[in-house]
Amino acid sequence: MKTLYVEGDTFLHRLSPRVKLVALAFSSLLLFLIDSPLFLAAAAVCGGWIYASLGLGWRQSLLRLRPILLTIAIVAVFTLVLNSPGQALTVLLRLTALALLAAAVTATTSTGDFIDEITLAARPLERIGLVRAADLGLSIGLVVRFVPEVLTRYQAIRDAHHARGLKPRPLTLAVPLIILTLRNADEIAAAIDARGIRAQK
Amino acid sequence: MSTRDLVLAALFAAIIVALGLVPPIMLGFIPVPITAQSLGVMLAGVILGAKRGGFAVLLVLLLVAIGLPVLSGGRGGLATFVSPTAGYLVGWLFAAYVTGYLSERFVDRSQSSIVQIAGFFLAALAGGVVVDHALGVAYLAWGTGTGLMTAFMGDLAFIPGDVLKALIAAFAGRAVMIGYPLLPQRA
Known part of the structure; x- marks a missing residue:
């Protein structure tokens, strides 16, 4: 981007x-x-x-x-x-x-x-326990990292529609896109924890 | 927030950003293209619930603020926060939170499908239409000094589209809940 x-x-x-x-x-x-x-x-x-x-x-x-x-x-x-x-x-x-x-x-x-x-x-917010300041930077990095992947997946779902002669509709595009994307959450979270990036204080 | 929650919110933020980059989708029954980004905001609440959905939208707003062109049409940067329509943008945060909060309360896995869809629809309507448009109109009226009535008249044109998006969000929310349940259940 x-x-x-x-x-x-x-x-x-x-x-x-x-x-x-x-x-x-x-x-x-x-x-x-x-x-x-x-x-x-x-x-x-x-x-x-x-x-x-x-x-x-x-x-x-x-x-x-x-x-x-x-x-x-x-x-x-x-x-x-x-x-x-x-x-x-x-x-x-x-x-x-x-x-x-x-x-x-x-x-x-x-x-x-x-x-x-x-x-x-975000430091003051951290002090009152609302959000961890370091998490914000990490999450922003994650978003930027995953946008291209979501776009590739969107394209693949669109192609799948065309291959089957179906018209892309908001529902038939959004639902598989969301499920396929969010299903990665466990692996990514495990990878982050395994590397100790979000070390507990 | 657990690491998994953080990642879920970040992934959803990526989905919202991606929805702003894809060409508008045509609906089957009316020849109007819909821009999917505000649909993504409702979906964040419906699928992830209040806290994670709100965080996902907060991340999108932060990306806008730090100068990434992540809004539909390649908009971004601090200037979008002082544009006349900034109220709608900041309203997303509250829209996602309210939609999520109500979804958590209205919808239960044991309900019949029609009740679930109705619950999601009402939640998305309250958050994505009522809350977002109220904040949008308020800022438009105050920021430009046009008066509430004028701002509201201009706003009316966008309400049907957003009601439709709330309906799509409701159906999609239920489909995702069946396929990959994430919505926090009330205790």
Whole structure:
């Protein structure tokens, strides 16, 4: 799976992930508290400038931002029709600014750094016994490892349908896919325990 | 959580991610393609129960947050959490938990098949439709300032599809329970 992280050595790349995440949370708070169109416009331009400074190029940037910008545009049009132009402008500017800032953090923070931050953030939860912090990193690794396998299995089930002249239906696809996949759980769990990866403390 | 529970949740998260990558499946009786990812969320609750199902969805959300394009259409990254529809995404977590919680209570292995399917359907409906859409609408209304009524009108278009998914989840949930029972039984 290809991540949305982009290799690079810009200022944002060098900034610690925690600083970036805190700054993002802080700016989202600010963006929602302040309604002035002038401020929001400045924020959107600022977000655009930050994103542009990553040097992704127009094509690549557009490709990455298209889905979210489209959603924002749809909501803005809805607001324009059902509410007022002023409100539509506020929505458009505020959400665009946020989306650009968030996308910039995503593009400059590697998956490993993120997992470290998540593990750290889960420490307090560990103390109250909700989840083991190390489990999160392990599970994320497991998911990434098994997605291709699930896809291969899906393809095989689809082929089996075609071979028998059956039309693939949600039920006849999902049920065998789920049972075949989950049946591996015992073996995988045994393998993890055998290697002592989740050593009991 | 035992290692097996952890692995089950991770495998289901992988299934949810994979469901976002496969082309939409056509239903037999109406010519509407359904995107399977939100179906996967209901399935997580119906098949794994509250705790493991919720954890599976939490893993998917974490993958989104760390910048993997795991949502349907290759979406991902922190930007999806500030998009107008972020409420539906975060709502998945509660949807899976509620669906799982109710499934554990409604459905019993000794019941007849029709009761089991009805139980799963109600659980998926409560979690995947009521809870998820309530959170989705709430954030859409608050985050964009459009007002609850407007947001709700926009939301209505997606309800029939999700009700249908709840029905599919109910049938699939029962089939999996017969083939490979995992749902925790109440004491």
